[in-house]
Amino acid sequence: MTEGEFKIIFTGPMGAGKTTAITALSDQECVSTDVVNTDLEQCDKALTTAALDYGHIDIPGASGVRLYGTPGQERFRFMWPILASNAAGVIVLLNGQHPDLDEHLSTFVDAFWEGGRMPMVIGVGRLSDDDFFTIDAITEALVERNINPPVLSVDVRRKDDVLLLVEALLCQIEVNELGLAEA
Amino acid sequence: MKQQRLGFVGLGDDTASACLSMLKIMDGRSGISWSLSDPDAADVLMVANESTDETRRWEHTSKPRIVVYHHNEPKPSASHVLQHPFRVMQLLSVLEDVASLLAPTQSQTPLKTDLPPSSIQAGAEAADVGEFWDSLHELLYGDFPAAAHWYVAQSDEGELWLDARSRRFMADPLLLKRMMHHNIRPGVLRACNAPATEGAVACSLFAMSWMITPHLPAGLSSWISADSAFQLLRWPSFGSLAKSRSDLTLCALLTKKALTRDQVLSLSQAAEDDTDRFINACAMSGLMRYDKADLQTLPGVSAEAAGSRFGGLIKGLRSRLGLSA
Numbered sequence: 001m002t003e004g005e006f007k008i009i010f011t012g013p014m015g016a017g018k019t020t021a022i023t024a025l026s027d028q029e030c031v032s033t034d035v036v037n038t039d040l041e042q043c044d045k046a047l048t049t050a051a052l053d054y055g056h057i058d059i060p061g062a063s064g065v066r067l068y069g070t071p072g073q074e075r076f077r078f079m080w081p082i083l084a085s086n087a088a089g090v091i092v093l094l095n096g097q098h099p100d101l102d103e104h105l106s107t108f109v110d111a112f113w114e115g116g117r118m119p120m121v122i123g124v125g126r127l128s129d130d131d132f133f134t135i136d137a138i139t140e141a142l143v144e145r146n147i148n149p150p151v152l153s154v155d156v157r158r159k160d161d162v163l164l165l166v167e168a169l170l171c172q173i174e175v176n177e178l179g180l181a182e183a
Numbered sequence: 184m185k186q187q188r189l190g191f192v193g194l195g196d197d198t199a200s201a202c203l204s205m206l207k208i209m210d211g212r213s214g215i216s217w218s219l220s221d222p223d224a225a226d227v228l229m230v231a232n233e234s235t236d237e238t239r240r241w242e243h244t245s246k247p248r249i250v251v252y253h254h255n256e257p258k259p260s261a262s263h264v265l266q267h268p269f270r271v272m273q274l275l276s277v278l279e280d281v282a283s284l285l286a287p288t289q290s291q292t293p294l295k296t297d298l299p300p301s302s303i304q305a306g307a308e309a310a311d312v313g314e315f316w317d318s319l320h321e322l323l324y325g326d327f328p329a330a331a332h333w334y335v336a337q338s339d340e341g342e343l344w345l346d347a348r349s350r351r352f353m354a355d356p357l358l359l360k361r362m363m364h365h366n367i368r369p370g371v372l373r374a375c376n377a378p379a380t381e382g383a384v385a386c387s388l389f390a391m392s393w394m395i396t397p398h399l400p401a402g403l404s405s406w407i408s409a410d411s412a413f414q415l416l417r418w419p420s421f422g423s424l425a426k427s428r429s430d431l432t433l434c435a436l437l438t439k440k441a442l443t444r445d446q447v448l449s450l451s452q453a454a455e456d457d458t459d460r461f462i463n464a465c466a467m468s469g470l471m472r473y474d475k476a477d478l479q480t481l482p483g484v485s486a487e488a489a490g491s492r493f494g495g496l497i498k499g500l501r502s503r504l505g506l507s508a
């Protein structure tokens with residue numbers, strides 16, 4: 001990869017909050033390609049991102065941080081590996097109230113986890129404050145499969161929550177930089 | 184564990200399969216193991232709200248029914264209802280309600296070791312939270328593990344109930360909110376009757392440990408040897424609990440590698456108190472392995488970065504986002 005390039009991927013099912021999260025972080029207007037959603041069966045909302053979201057955080061003296069959001073509709077799945085290559089980390093956003101939460105969890109985690117090489121954070125939205133249970137259940141379902149990223153309850157409409165996701169990702173990237181991982 | 188059978192009546196395939204996968208997640212987390220059966224053999228029915236031949240057939244059954252209605256339908260008047268789409272938490276809670284109907288006498292059977300909570304002297308002596316902590320450890324990990332199902336600790340401001348089987352606490356939600364910022368000083372845990380938990384909410388073992396540990400005396404808990412190697416089995420569920428940058432760093436570090444306390448301190452640059460608190464809370468909640476350090480296999484570590492891929496970029500990003508450096 002080019003020295004100084006730093007790419008964070010936001011992924012997750014339709015309506016999980018990818019566009020919202022990238023917009024909260026980006027210095028430029030987030031470039032989304034939201035179109036009228038014709039797939040109301042998968043998610044009942046008016047707009048959906050057809051291609052991808054793109055945002056950018058300027059960093060003085062460096063090329064900055066690129067933020068990519070994968071399109072939520074499964075038919076754009078072919079774009080995931082293209083986006084993931086060389087990514088510094090992946091933030092998976094899920095809707096904690098969605099009846100297919102389990103399925104979403106494995107779809108998106110499996111696609112990006114790369115056997116633990118990819119730093120990952122899972123943010124679950126639309127949970128009540130005291131709902132430790134759903135978070136624990138998700139974490140344990142993953143641990144059973146030897147997958148142990150942080151799972152955090154978030155509301156991406158709050159910028160602090162988005163920053164928490166980034167923070168949890170950066171902490172992992174920094175630990176990887178210590179060179180302990182392979183030992 | 185108790186076995187109960189759940190039957191579906193008139194539910195769509197998506198609802199039924201979501202429900203099944205939730206039951207799978209829940210397995211072992213409530214006192215009951217639920218399995219699927221046909222409605223005739225079921226102990227409890229989950230019934231669609233629509234009136235069809237199938238649902239009408241079960242309208243007057245003596246079995247407890249959970250009526251599943253769609254979010255754009257008015258709430259049915261049945262005593263157990265579930266709005267579709269629902270979450271694991273909501274399913275668990277309605278099943279627990281129904282289960283309590285199925286075995287009304289079971290939870291009230293007095294336990295041999297019982298002391299009714301009322302006989303514990305309230306406010307006799309300001310409790311030392313260390314005693315609560317040690318009694319919790321003894322119950323969960325001691326030589327004589329918990330014999331009773333329920334335990335209670337009296338605090339200055341109310342009771343904390345421990346369900347020793349599911350390893351969860353129950354308490355008044357306001358009390359739990361206060362615990363996030365105050366030392367409510369719960370005392371020793373004692374066996375008790377099943378509490379009336381109406382209005383109470385559950386609190387995970389980790390959440391309870393996280394709220395208690397700031398009030399413990401400094402240092403590692405007495406049962407943790409300072410020369411252990413520590414490894415975190417998974418990231419704890421912080422939920423809405425306060426966590427700092429150094430807590431997240433400790434998670435990232437210790438899920439990656441088993442490390443001694445000294446190594447953790449030098450690599451994470453976390454404060455000693457914060458590190459000990461982290462270890463104490465994770466160890467109590469069963470998330471931390473701590474074995475006698477086998478110094479040969481531990482990495483020789485220095486805080487020096489081993490060929491950084493991103494150089495100063497992370498620092499730049501932190502400062503741009505206003506995250507602590």
Ligand SMILES: Nc1nc2c(ncn2[C@@H]2O[C@H](COP(=O)(O)OP(=O)(O)OP(=O)(O)O)[C@@H](O)[C@H]2O)c(=O)[nH]1
Nearest residue numbers: 014015016017018019020048049072125126155156
């Ligand atoms: N109530 C609630 N609403 C949320 C939460 N997170 C996101 N939303 C809302 O959900 C809607 C969908 O968010 P988007 O950011 O468009 O989702 P997306 O992931 O980009 O969706 P696609 O582009 O269709 O894949 C927005 O109106 C958000 O405000 C949450 O935690 N709670």
Ligand SMILES: [Mg+2]
Nearest residue numbers: 018019048049
């Ligand atoms: Mg979008």
